[in-house]
Amino acid sequence: MNSAVDTISVARSALAEARSAVVLTGAGVSVESGVPTFRGAGGLWKTFRAEELATPFAFERDPKLVWEWYDWRRQRIAQAKPNPGHHALVELERRISEFLLVTQNVDGLHADAGSREIVELHGSIWRTQCVGCLEVRNNREVPMKSMPPRCRCGALLRPDVVWFGEGLPPGALNRATRASQKCDVMLIVGTSSVVYPAASLGPAAVHGGAQVFEINTEPSDLSLYYTLLQGKAGEVLPALL
Ligand code: BV8
Numbered sequence: 293m294n295s296a297v298d299t300i301s302v303a304r305s306a307l308a309e310a311r312s313a314v315v316l317t318g319a320g321v322s323v324e325s326g327v328p329t330f331r332g333a334g335g336l337w338k339t340f341r342a343e344e345l346a347t348p349f350a351f352e353r354d355p356k357l358v359w360e361w362y363d364w365r366r367q368r369i370a371q372a373k374p375n376p377g378h379h380a381l382v383e384l385e386r387r388i389s390e391f392l393l394v395t396q397n398v399d400g401l402h403a404d405a406g407s408r409e410i411v412e413l414h415g416s417i418w419r420t421q422c423v424g425c426l427e428v429r430n431n432r433e434v435p436m437k438s439m440p441p442r443c444r445c446g447a448l449l450r451p452d453v454v455w456f457g458e459g460l461p462p463g464a465l466n467r468a469t470r471a472s473q474k475c476d477v478m479l480i481v482g483t484s485s486v487v488y489p490a491a492s493l494g495p496a497a498v499h500g501g502a503q504v505f506e507i508n509t510e511p512s513d514l515s516l517y518y519t520l521l522q523g524k525a526g527e528v529l530p531a532l533l
């Protein structure tokens with residue numbers, strides 16, 4: 293097992309020499325901003341698990357319950373500020389000519405921190421989509437004014453996020469996959485690598501010949517494919533600059 297110090301210096305020099313880099317983030321990068329992860333202790337709401345509520349069936353069955361969960365998350369995320377991990381990724385984007393930030397998170401904190409080239413694989417909690425006329429709108433109401441909210445056309449609004457069993461936005465997934473296959477370096481930050489197809493981007497990068505470093509407080513499902521820099525995103529990412 294390499295000592296932490298020299299894996300950090302290996303990652304730092306790989307980034308310094310990189311012409312192109314991709315960063316894949318998950319809920320762990322927002323933990324130090326106070327946003328609970330999906331599968332950690334904070335992932336529970338009342339007695340439900342995320343996988344039970346983040347589905348079209350749950351919404352079909354009880355749109356009000358699902359919206360209560362999203363409203364609760366929106367209220368927590370509204371209090372959250374980007375942390376040193378988010379800010380370090382903004383600086384990294386400034387330094388590397390071909391840079392893409394691919395996030396599974398729906399909290400919008402990367403954009404708040406100033407990241408520019410962002411792919412949101414799973415949508416955004418700050419947008420709604422009408423189930424009738426499909427109109428997508430930004431919505432920052434905290435708390436939601438009406439539950440469940442309705443569109444001007446009268447149909448129900450849903451959060452503009454990708455639920456389990458739903459396809460990812462094709463453009464987003466294609467852009468993320470292409471960038472992963474051709475980048476020199478990939479950082480995988482704060483994700484349990486349980487959810488697909490997002491988790492397949494790391495192996496795609498390895499297959500494309502990239503050096504892939506994982507930043508996580510503990511090993512993930514796919515750590516054996518990567519070089520693990522064990523620690524908090526808010527501490528390790530700034531140390532890579
Ligand atoms: C699809 C948006 C096909 C919503 C999310 C069996 C049955 C049914 C489905 C499947 C199945 N097997 C596989 C599937 C497919 C399924 C899937 O992968 N399921 C998993 C659970 C097995 N995938 C899908 O359904 C996807 N769609 O496949 O569709 C299809 C194709 C074409 C056409 C039609 C259909 C859709 C998946 C997207 C689901 N939506 N979110 C919302 O947010 O409300 S996923 C959800 O999980 C979040 O986006 C989250 O980001 C994502 C992944 O979780 P993580 O980000 O990794 O967070 P997690 O809590 O798991 O881990 C946190 C990590 O951080 C940990 O490793 C921890 O150690 C670390 N950490 C903690 N603190 C720190 C830290 N790291 C660093 N620093 C710290 N301080």
Ligand code: ZN
Binds near residue numbers: 424443
């Ligand atoms: Zn509508």
